[in-house]
Amino acid sequence: MKLIFHPLFLKHELSGHPEKPERLSLLKLDNCVEAQNGEKYLSLAHEAGYIEKIKSLSRGTPAGSGPPHKEPGKAVYLDADTYINGDTYEAACYAAGAAVQAADIGGFALTRPPGHHAPYGGFCIFNNMAIAVKASGKRTFIIDWDAHHGNGTEALLKNDKNVMYFSTHQVPLYPGTGLRSEGNCLNVPLDAGTGDEDYLRVVEEKLRPALEAFQPEIVAVSAGFDSYCKDAGWLTDLQLTQKSYKAVCKAIARYKVFFVLEGGYNPESVKDGVETVINQFV
Numbered sequence: 001m002k003l004i005f006h007p008l009f010l011k012h013e014l015s016g017h018p019e020k021p022e023r024l025s026l027l028k029l030d031n032c033v034e035a036q037n038g039e040k041y042l043s044l045a046h047e048a049g050y051i052e053k054i055k056s057l058s059r060g061t062p063a064g065s066g067p068p069h070k071e072p073g074k075a076v077y078l079d080a081d082t083y084i085n086g087d088t089y090e091a092a093c094y095a096a097g098a099a100v101q102a103a104d105i106g107g108f109a110l111t112r113p114p115g116h117h118a119p120y121g122g123f124c125i126f127n128n129m130a131i132a133v134k135a136s137g138k139r140t141f142i143i144d145w146d147a148h149h150g151n152g153t154e155a156l157l158k159n160d161k162n163v164m165y166f167s168t169h170q171v172p173l174y175p176g177t178g179l180r181s182e183g184n185c186l187n188v189p190l191d192a193g194t195g196d197e198d199y200l201r202v203v204e205e206k207l208r209p210a211l212e213a214f215q216p217e218i219v220a221v222s223a224g225f226d227s228y229c230k231d232a233g234w235l236t237d238l239q240l241t242q243k244s245y246k247a248v249c250k251a252i253a254r255y256k257v258f259f260v261l262e263g264g265y266n267p268e269s270v271k272d273g274v275e276t277v278i279n280q281f282v
């Protein structure tokens with residue numbers, strides 16, 4: 001499985017913010033497929049006014065002080081948690097493009113900024129997953145194993161008969177959604193401290209039957225590694241190890257698959273997590 005990356009992903013930054021380029025710093029990035037610009041796909045998931053807002057906030061930031069990414073700390077906020085610097089719009093366009101490519105080639109898109117809360121903030125700019133799913137047009141089963149509920153993905157794909165959204169997430173935790181299942185959205189809330197034993201049970205008792213019932217053409221994973229044990233205590237408190245991610249990979253092995261990076265704030269979590277996935281699909 002190929003990683004998909006673009007150097008622009010490292011230009012979206014704000015000094016001191018947990019959603020930082022260093023998240024990718026322990027990955028080997030020399031053999032990646034280069035991401036392409038996904039600007040033309042944004043409107044598959046987002047309204048024109050939202051796209052324009054991100055573009056103008058990014059292009060105008062900060063007024064008259066040169067390339068903002070060269071001056072960490074200079075950015076504006078979309079909401080209380082979500083920053084936008086002068087490179088954010090372009091980085092986010094390429095992140096969306098990377099997700100579309102991942103669906104196309106069965107790869108792993110190392111998307112920064114991440115996407116599953118978009119358009120509702122939460123460190124996210126464009127919803128890379130929803131864009132990739134809409135662009136592919138395939139019957140898609142999405143698994144979101146990030147520690148947070150993907151409220152943006154759920155809202156954008158709700159009632160889409162071509163899509164099933166299956167999310168496991170810690171509760172209570174930001175954004176506070178995903179407490180129950182509805183229509184094509186299967187939500188499995190997890191208590192803080194949940195580890196492999198409980199997670200493996202969810203894979204066997206809930207994920208596998210749902211996959212079997214839906215019969216997807218393709219399975220997409222919103223791969224956030226803030227559910228990993230090495231991220232516990234950063235922003236979240238789950239205790240999954242590589243065992244849990246491997247169990248999901250095994251459950252989806254017979255399908256065409258692709259992965260899109262979401263959270264994971266300890267660089268070691270992202271490294272261990274991405275490597276686990278890659279090693280399951282060699």
Ligand SMILES: [Zn+2]
Pocket residue numbers: 146147148224226262263264
């Ligand atoms: Zn998260």
